Amino acid sequence: MYRGREGQWAFYLHRLSGLGILVFLMLHVANISSAMWGPEVSNALMKFYHQPVFQVGLLVLIAGVLYHGFNGLRIILMDFTAWGVRYQRQLWYGVWVLFVLFYLPFLVKIGGGILGGSHGD
Amino acid sequence: MAIKSKRYAEARLEANTNLELYWWVFMRISGVVLVFLLIGHMWMNAILMDLNKIDYDYVAQRLSQTTWKIYDWLILALALLHGANGLRYVLDDWVRDPAKRFWTKVVAYGLIGFLFLLGSLSLFNHDFGVK
Numbered sequence: 001m002y003r004g005r006e007g008q009w010a011f012y013l014h015r016l017s018g019l020g021i022l023v024f025l026m027l028h029v030a031n032i033s034s035a036m037w038g039p040e041v042s043n044a045l046m047k048f049y050h051q052p053v054f055q056v057g058l059l060v061l062i063a064g065v066l067y068h069g070f071n072g073l074r075i076i077l078m079d080f081t082a083w084g085v086r087y088q089r090q091l092w093y094g095v096w097v098l099f100v101l102f103y104l105p106f107l108v109k110i111g112g113g114i115l116g117g118s119h120g121d
Numbered sequence: 122m123a124i125k126s127k128r129y130a131e132a133r134l135e136a137n138t139n140l141e142l143y144w145w146v147f148m149r150i151s152g153v154v155l156v157f158l159l160i161g162h163m164w165m166n167a168i169l170m171d172l173n174k175i176d177y178d179y180v181a182q183r184l185s186q187t188t189w190k191i192y193d194w195l196i197l198a199l200a201l202l203h204g205a206n207g208l209r210y211v212l213d214d215w216v217r218d219p220a221k222r223f224w225t226k227v228v229a230y231g232l233i234g235f236l237f238l239l240g241s242l243s244l245f246n247h248d249f250g251v252k
Contacts, residue, residue: 015207025236026233029239033242058167073156
């Protein structure tokens, strides 16, 4: 199916982003469920995660989610249409167009926040 | 073994078991749903809301509404299942030793099951006590 080039990159990036998202999801659930130990614990943890280094991590995560999601739609198109596989490479570039379109607002908002020092206290 | 086909017709032929085919279909369906749920989730919390202002009260206020509880629980359930099955594909491909693969799966599934329980409890069993 994949003969190197774009298809191979698409595949590796899909796996890598998928694994990354799963690791984040586990941390995220653990963090949010700290609410069960009350507002003090929960707020302390959330303040910890408001540090700039985690905000940068969040930018990476959002990139991962957007890529994984849009490339997933590409996979579905390849699975269920007659033409999807034939245009898999063009579709991959379409994925990046969508990616940039959706990623820019996050980059501006979160990136601006990091540079502007609006984090934590 | 995980299905490698990229077309539904081929996937059906390749599937050794019906269960494997159902997982293949589940990955597609949950994937589409998750794209919309997650873009909404990220947009709401990072663009409409200032990430750095998110605290216990904000979470409590959002989760005091049943709609958001269900929204978040759908993400939790679909993402953990989608992720668990994706991880299974990766482990089947990349962990060659059967014993190592088995125990890696035991640990991974255990952790994912535990987090599903933890997340569900905090969504439905915790009184956030909105002021």
